[in-house]
Amino acid sequence: MTLHQTSFCFICCHLTSGQKEGDELRRNADVMEILRKTWFPRVQGSRDEKSPQTILDHDRIIWLGDLNYRIALSYRSAKDLVEARNWGALLANDQLRIEQRSGRVFDGWNEGRIYFPPTYKYSNNSDRYACNDMHPKEKKRTPAWCDRILWYGRGLHQMSYVRGESRFSDHRPVYSIFIAEVESINRCRIKKNTSCSSRIEVEELLPYLH
Template identity: 60%
Template sequence: MRWLHLIQKALNKKSSPVKTATFPHKLSPKRKSHSLCSGRMDEPFTAEEYHNVDLRSSTISERGSLHKSLCGPQHISSLQSHSSNEANISTGAIGVPIHLPPPAVKSCCGGDAERTLQYALVASKQMVGILLSVWVRDDLGRYVQHVNISSVRCGVMGYLGNKGSISISLRLHQTTFCFICSHLTSGEKEGDELRRNCDVNVILKRTYFSTRLKGSLPHTILEHDHVLWIGDLNYRLALPSTSMKSLLARRDWDALLERDQLHIERTAGRVFKGWHEGKICFPPTYKYRTGSDTYAVERRKFGQKRRTPAWCDRILWYGNGLKQLEYVRAESSFSDHRPVYAVFLAEVVPKKLKDFLV
């Protein structure tokens, strides 16, 4: 798949056929479960002045210290999750690098030496416009086990797959991870946020990882040690267009976020109860005119869907032992969304320690 080759090329300096990690166990059987559509708009107002934010990505050196640079995330992590949404995979991709301290590398002179880390594909799945892939650093591939995939279709009779989720479960050493990529119900009408809440609850309820092994392997999302939920969640801003333009011009993200539907619904305990999200310090990621840096605003014509800027693209996490280092957006204009990514530190229990504790 072209997208996997592009991701592999970004993670590894030398371009080569997509490399798949070798695991002690084969992929577990996947169980499919049970979406809707989106719309378009016109009339832009310039948002160029809102984007002069330092959006440099981060890299983590072999010694584990955090550095700022203008290069991509290829040296950041041990596990990387990438997702994209929309029927032609055209909206902003979302990346979640998870960092575990890499092994020390000795040079021929006896000192520490930087090396190019290589990543291999753990698993990937596409469901219409939803694509999720998980990558692992080469030297950790042998510690990844029990890889499992589950997909859920939301919406009308569960027949359409352009809304829903893909989830990938795995165990690294003795710690379980679950990565979810979702595309939730669109729309800005009053009550549409409740439909998105319903999508989340359906995904949590129907996502199931089947396994023939008895024991402590997780079957549901919340049974995992570390859970990361990424994607186009489609939550909008409950704010009149005129007020929104004023706050955007002032770059008053805190005031805008007070009217963010996801923030409101989480605070009320109606969705993502017990989940966490990092502080948002970047402009809304939607909706842009494709190929430009201008927000697209509706013309209020009959039958036209309302579209105003919003933070549709989000990253949330669940469970202890995850620490977010960074939560930013990138400036890629090939879509009407802007991609976001986060960097995490993850606690992982090695097998030897697990055996000792047991």
């Protein structure tokens, strides 16, 4: 979408699942394929001849979904850290953070501070991780922050990054609030407005009804 002279792109995806060693590389490959193969056609009649054609051509980008990156620890070690609410030690072994630091995926992207418990895997309709309810012979799923929100580009300021407590899935949803700067041309000069100084009603983004 384009708001005044600023383009936005939102990507919601579900990357490759699995917690075997090497599965994180398959998720990295998914991200690269999405970036490489996603193209946007030029809008006919658009006054902007340089409208974005790729994801990274946009000014502000938000990427969210079940990214499926896991915790690179044994089930028992991760479970003990979750029970101790030691998020720092868990995040030090978070595959997404590790892959970002190495420059293999989402290089230059941002993610907010995580102060909430891992979002996967829960027993349906409960607040218990599924690993606590599994039969001893079943494969245990190590708790992990599978559900993430990242952003790219200047002019995005994250105000909150939290998880919801809906119980209808084996995941807990996450959500975030951003302030976004947009550029608007006014009297031949470009001014930057934030949501604090310029409020845009939802109706302005919808087509007129007749």
